[in-house]
Amino acid sequence: MTGREVETDLLAAYPYLLPQASTPPSPPEPDRPFDYEAADEEREPAVTRGPRPDQSFDRVLDDAFGLVGGPAEVSRSRNATRGAFGDLETSDAAAPPPATHTGELGWPEARAVAARAGARPLGTVERDAADALGAVLAAPLAAATHLPAFDTSAMDGWAVSGPGPWRLRTPDEGEGLAGRPAAAGLEDGEAVRIATGAPVPGGTTAVLRREDGVVRADGAGLACRPGTASPPLGRDIRPRGQECRSGEALLPAGTLVTPAVLGLTAAAGVDRLTVHRRPTVELLVIGDELLTEGPPRDGRIRDALGPMLPGWLAAYGAELTGVRRIGDDRAALVAALRGSRADVVVSTGATASGPVDFLHPALAEIGATLLVDGVRVRPGHPMLLARLPGTGDGPRRHLLGLPGNPFAAAVGAATLGEPLLRGLGGCPAAEPYRVTAGADFPGQPGHTRLVPVALPERGAVPLRYDGPAMLRGLALAEGLAVVPPDGVAAGRPVAVLDVPCG
Numbered sequence: 001m002t003g004r005e006v007e008t009d010l011l012a013a014y015p016y017l018l019p020q021a022s023t024p025p026s027p028p029e030p031d032r033p034f035d036y037e038a039a040d041e042e043r044e045p046a047v048t049r050g051p052r053p054d055q056s057f058d059r060v061l062d063d064a065f066g067l068v069g070g071p072a073e074v075s076r077s078r079n080a081t082r083g084a085f086g087d088l089e090t091s092d093a094a095a096p097p098p099a100t101h102t103g104e105l106g107w108p109e110a111r112a113v114a115a116r117a118g119a120r121p122l123g124t125v126e127r128d129a130a131d132a133l134g135a136v137l138a139a140p141l142a143a144a145t146h147l148p149a150f151d152t153s154a155m156d157g158w159a160v161s162g163p164g165p166w167r168l169r170t171p172d173e174g175e176g177l178a179g180r181p182a183a184a185g186l187e188d189g190e191a192v193r194i195a196t197g198a199p200v201p202g203g204t205t206a207v208l209r210r211e212d213g214v215v216r217a218d219g220a221g222l223a224c225r226p227g228t229a230s231p232p233l234g235r236d237i238r239p240r241g242q243e244c245r246s247g248e249a250l251l252p253a254g255t256l257v258t259p260a261v262l263g264l265t266a267a268a269g270v271d272r273l274t275v276h277r278r279p280t281v282e283l284l285v286i287g288d289e290l291l292t293e294g295p296p297r298d299g300r301i302r303d304a305l306g307p308m309l310p311g312w313l314a315a316y317g318a319e320l321t322g323v324r325r326i327g328d329d330r331a332a333l334v335a336a337l338r339g340s341r342a343d344v345v346v347s348t349g350a351t352a353s354g355p356v357d358f359l360h361p362a363l364a365e366i367g368a369t370l371l372v373d374g375v376r377v378r379p380g381h382p383m384l385l386a387r388l389p390g391t392g393d394g395p396r397r398h399l400l401g402l403p404g405n406p407f408a409a410a411v412g413a414a415t416l417g418e419p420l421l422r423g424l425g426g427c428p429a430a431e432p433y434r435v436t437a438g439a440d441f442p443g444q445p446g447h448t449r450l451v452p453v454a455l456p457e458r459g460a461v462p463l464r465y466d467g468p469a470m471l472r473g474l475a476l477a478e479g480l481a482v483v484p485p486d487g488v489a490a491g492r493p494v495a496v497l498d499v500p501c502g
């Protein structure tokens with residue numbers, strides 16, 4: 001990269017910004033290895049199998065459930081599909097269609113399918129507030145007290161009654177301290193020392209701040225600092241019920257329980273919360289080549305997704321029950337899928353069609369139903385979503401299959417994992433927000449691109465090292481730009497998804 005390619009100010013702030021799209025590619029630098037990822041991307045065909053972009057969404061959904069082909073095939077599969085996806089309306093009774101490759105969906109349609117799969121929350125539970133962090137309120141949070149619970153001093157100083165000067169009570173007569181009952185009521189013309197947070201005594205008309213009062217030499221009198229007036233009625237008193245009344249709804253159902261919500265819950269005197277049950281997730285990291293420590297060696301590489309995905313999935317509302325590593329072994333994969341009790345099994349790798357990519361055959365073997373089988377997105381197109389076979393009256397269970405390439409896996413989690421997990425946890429997926437594009441974002445015909453971006457003042461700017469197997473761009477990203485097939489020109493709005501950072 002040369003200084004000509006990147007604006008100097010942005011380069012200083014974000015050393016990994018992508019060069020401007022209009023800039024011609026620079027020749028390989030002698031000390032840099034050949035960029036196989038970029039070369040692969042260039043060789044990719046513009047459009048892959050799957051429905052054409054102009055097809056209606058209904059048609060796209062039909063394709064997703066294997067309803068492609070002639071009328072006979074449609075009528076054969078229709079019922080099975082109702083039992084599967086539209087589990088939306090019906091039971092597990094109908095036999096699911098086999099888990100074979102179907103058609104890729106467009107990015108918005110795939111997200112919509114994942115959102116529908118998660119549309120019915122898993123039920124509500126009552127929890128100690130501290131255990132509800134990350135869950136979603138299933139009932140409004142109602143205050144168990146007025147807030148403040150009593151008239152409270154907002155400053156250190158003196159509670160005074162009427163205009164000064166005042167007779168100052170001695171410490172022996174009692175002072176106003178936080179955590180103690182209010183001092184005895186004040187007569188007109190009396191004052192008593194008081195601390196921030198202490199209940200103000202009856203008869204108080206204002207609090208005089210410590211820096212605004214002067215105590216007489218004998219300690220028995222108090223006056224305002226020379227040149228200042230007595231504080232007006234109510235000054236520096238927080239009146240009882242200023243923030244809320246007892247029983248008042250402070251937060252609506254559907255609110256995510258954040259650390260601030262826990263603080264408000266405690267302040268309002270509430271100990272237990274009714275929340276939507278968070279979906280339990282088991283992470284299956286698949287691949288013989290994966291190491292869990294040390295540098296890559298003997299053709300093996302480090303597992304990047306075991307360390308990365310738990311935080312991402314938790315940010316989407318998942319309650320992780322475990323990370324299991326399995327080799328490229330179909331029987332082990334089938335056993336892991338059959339053995340898991342998690343609401344959502346998230347797997348990494350084995351989605352493509354390599355000799356040991358066993359996810360599709362394993363799903364077919366256990367009778368899973370493919371809801372999404374590939375998405376027209378770069379990277380991450382082999383991602384998939386399947387419904388796992390029925391568990392009687394229990395809640396529906398799903399398999400989210402993320403591609404093995406690490407950035408592709410992140411794109412899969414953001415595309416399908418977010419709407420699925422948030423929905424199951426009782427909270428709709430966050431809509432992408434709009435940001436001005438700070439550079440041209442070239443499109444890829446027929447495909448959506450998810451691009452890691454920095455968000456400097458001038459708008460969203462793509463980061464370098466965004467190849468499917470790379471995490472260097474993502475690790476610096478403040479968002480993921482959703483670039484439609486025809487691209488976004490600099491100065492136009494571009495949709496951006498949050499990158500979990502918790």
Ligand SMILES: Nc1nc2c(c(=O)[nH]1)N[C@H]1C(S)=C(S)[C@@H](COP(=O)(O)OP(=O)(O)OC[C@H]3O[C@@H](n4cnc5c(N)ncnc54)[C@H](O)[C@@H]3O)O[C@H]1N2
Pocket residue numbers: 285286287289290301302303304305306348349350351352353354357379380381382402403404405406408468
């Ligand atoms: N003939 C085709 N081959 C491939 C296609 C295709 O359409 N036709 N798609 C490519 C794309 S795109 C992707 S993405 C990958 C998806 O592969 P899999 O999901 O089957 O994953 P693997 O083959 O197991 O691994 C791919 C790649 O990622 C590395 N990997 C896997 N897991 C991890 C991990 N936990 N941490 C770090 N790296 C991981 C793995 O070593 C491979 O290099 O398929 C393409 N092929």
Ligand code: MOO
Pocket residue numbers: 378379380381382403405407408409468469
């Ligand atoms: O190369 Mo793949 O686009 O999904 O990572």
